[in-house]
Amino acid sequence: EAGVTQFPSHSVIEKGQTVTLRCDPISGHDNLYWYRRVMGKEIKFLLHFVKESKQDESGMPNNRFLAERTGGTYSTLKVQPAELEDSGVYFCASSQDAEGLAFTDTQYFGPGTRLTVL
Amino acid sequence: DQQVKQNSPSLSVQEGRISILNCDYTNSMFDYFLWYKKYPAEGPTFLISISSIKDKNEDGRFTVFLNKSAKHLSLHIVPSQPGDSAVYFCAAADTGTASKLTFGTGTRLQVTL
Numbered sequence: 001e002a003g004v005t006q007f008p009s010h011s012v013i014e015k016g017q018t019v020t021l022r023c024d025p026i027s028g029h030d031n032l033y034w035y036r037r038v039m040g041k042e043i044k045f046l047l048h049f050v051k052e053s054k055q056d057e058s059g060m061p062n063n064r065f066l067a068e069r070t071g072g073t074y075s076t077l078k079v080q081p082a083e084l085e086d087s088g089v090y091f092c093a094s095s096q097d098a099e100g101l102a103f104t105d106t107q108y109f110g111p112g113t114r115l116t117v118l
Numbered sequence: 119d120q121q122v123k124q125n126s127p128s129l130s131v132q133e134g135r136i137s138i139l140n141c142d143y144t145n146s147m148f149d150y151f152l153w154y155k156k157y158p159a160e161g162p163t164f165l166i167s168i169s170s171i172k173d174k175n176e177d178g179r180f181t182v183f184l185n186k187s188a189k190h191l192s193l194h195i196v197p198s199q200p201g202d203s204a205v206y207f208c209a210a211a212d213t214g215t216a217s218k219l220t221f222g223t224g225t226r227l228q229v230t231l
Contacts, residue, residue: 004161033218042120043162043207043221056216091161095217107219109154109161 002026004110006092012116018080021113025074025094031055032075033095033107034067038088046090049075050097061086082117089114121145122210124222131229137195139225141208144189148210152219153182153193156205165206166193198229 005024013019025032034046046065047057051072060067064083069075079086089112095105123142131137139153149170154162168175168182168191175182181194195202205226209219 031217035219035221040223042122042223043209043219045218045220048216048218056218059218093161105217106164106167107217108164111159111161 004092004094004108006090006110006113008113009111010114010116012118013082014118015084016081018078019082019115021077021079021090021115023075023077023092023110025092026108028096029094029108030072030097031095031105031107032069033093034075034077035091035093035109036088037091037112038085043091046077079115082115084117087115087117120222121148122208122220122222124206124208124225126225127223128226128228131198131227133200133229133231134197137193137198137202137227137229139193139195139206139208139227141191141193141222142189143191143210145210145212145220146189147212147214148220150211150213151182151184151191152209152211153180154207154209154221155202156207156224162207195227198227200229200231203227203229 007022032049037043045059048055049069066078091112093107093109095107152167153165156162166180184191205224207224208222
């Protein structure tokens with residue numbers, strides 16, 4: 001079974017440009033999460049989809065970040081316009097939605113996209 | 119305001135010895151705790167978890183201990199192996215409200231020969 005995949009693995013852009021990150025969760029996983037790790041700090045939650053709906057977007061830094069999950073399959077995270085402080089590694093994770101046990105389902109992480117904003 | 123803290127950025131242990139990684143949390147609503155292991159250029163990999171109704175969970179060489187009154191958990195690896203060298207992240211969740219994970223900053227474990 002394929003794991004969580006993310007594309008691209010690296011992205012280097014200039015301040016003010018737009019970047020779109022993609023995440024393909026494990027097939028059949030209803031829950032999809034985005035996290036970010038900035039320069040050796042903690043991994044921080046950004047948002048959570050259940051199928052195509054945003055369940056929790058309390059971690060989104062500002063309105064320059066837009067996440068979508070059309071059709072409840074893959075997800076994209078767009079940063080527009082990118083700022084220097086957006087640099088970091090963006091992780092996607094997915095988990096199954098076992099009835100009544102969603103909160104303790106194991107989250108499986110992708111390899112991450114390293115974003116560098118110059 | 120960091121709710122999950124890993125105060126040791128690094129730890130070096132000899133092969134065959136015990137590795138003890140520590141984690142403290144401040145949010146008393148956290149009721150589910152996890153450890154993830156991360157190798158360079160890879161995503162975090164789930165290692166072991168514990169619910170707040172337990173104080174110990176064991177899986178092979180890995181044991182997690184939870185002390186709720188002290189808001190402290192630890193991961194014991196016995197015996198340590200060179201392949202255990204990685205960054206270990208402690209994470210917590212308040213399952214009553216959300217499934218998002220709150221992570222610590224990680225501890226880099228190096229197991230030497």
